[in-house]
Amino acid sequence: MTVRVQEAPFDAGAETAALTASRTDIGGIASFVGLVRGEGDAVRALTLEHYPGMTERRLAEIEAEARSRWELLDCLIIHRVGRMLPGEPIVLVLCASAHRGDAFAACQFLMDWLKTDAPFWKQEETPDGTRWVDAKESDDAAAAKWK
Amino acid sequence: MKLLYFAWMKAAIGHGEEIVDLPEGIATVGQLVEWLVARGDGYARAFRNIKVVRAAINQQFVTLEAPLAGATEIAFFPPVTGG
Numbered sequence: 001m002t003v004r005v006q007e008a009p010f011d012a013g014a015e016t017a018a019l020t021a022s023r024t025d026i027g028g029i030a031s032f033v034g035l036v037r038g039e040g041d042a043v044r045a046l047t048l049e050h051y052p053g054m055t056e057r058r059l060a061e062i063e064a065e066a067r068s069r070w071e072l073l074d075c076l077i078i079h080r081v082g083r084m085l086p087g088e089p090i091v092l093v094l095c096a097s098a099h100r101g102d103a104f105a106a107c108q109f110l111m112d113w114l115k116t117d118a119p120f121w122k123q124e125e126t127p128d129g130t131r132w133v134d135a136k137e138s139d140d141a142a143a144a145k146w147k
Numbered sequence: 148m149k150l151l152y153f154a155w156m157k158a159a160i161g162h163g164e165e166i167v168d169l170p171e172g173i174a175t176v177g178q179l180v181e182w183l184v185a186r187g188d189g190y191a192r193a194f195r196n197i198k199v200v201r202a203a204i205n206q207q208f209v210t211l212e213a214p215l216a217g218a219t220e221i222a223f224f225p226p227v228t229g230g
Contacts, residue, residue: 034230048229049154051222054206079229091230111230119203119222120229121154132155135199135226 001067001075003059005050007082012092019074019094026073030103032093032111038086044125048081048090051119055079058118066095066110070102077110079120109146116143148215150183152193153224156200159193169215176202177211179221199226 076094095106122133157163183190203222
């Protein structure tokens with residue numbers, strides 16, 4: 001069970017291989033990789049700010065909540081901060097379990113909660129300057145369905 | 148007491164961190180916000196729409212009614228947009 005907040009890009013394949021190395025109890029892994037969308041040419045770069053300390057704490061709490069709800073054999077959350085370009089990965093969630101149902105559900109839960117409960121903020125660089133991304137009501141609704 | 152501001156609130160206030168000595172009588176997060184707003188235009192802009200402002204005491208989410216007793220680090224920030 002690991003939470004990492006880092007500036008460096010990650011390799012989802014390598015992280016998945018590391019999670020399953022020398023194990024035979026895992027029946028499946030559900031993964032989500034979030035990428036920077038370019039929105040055509042509207043977004044030239046994205047800078048992720050966060051609240052060091054609280055971010056890691058909230059991610060660990062959200063992960064613990066997922067483990068209390070589903071049978072997970074392992075779990076990994078990586079969230080990048082700093083400046084990144086369209087097409088680059090931002091976030092990785094891996095959920096390993098004996099059977100697919102728990103892995104799928106936990107992965108979606110973690111992404112939905114992370115979007116509304118972990119202190120990250122996105123700032124876009126656009127052709128007209130920089131702008132802070134507004135929170136979406138649809139994200140609140142997605143998180144609320146797990147309450 | 149350490150205060151932290153993030154994202155566009157930090158931009159409005161002009162800095163992301165400060166140490167303050169609170170006057171007597173400020174007992175809740177909401178009262179702290181009122182005191183900050185009176186300190187200048189940047190604070191007033193940052194807290195203009197109080198309904199969207201999130202607060203945390205010692206890195207735990209709290210409401211405006213939360214007491215400040217025991218608080219060493221208080222953060223204010225907009226709704227989060229990670230993921």
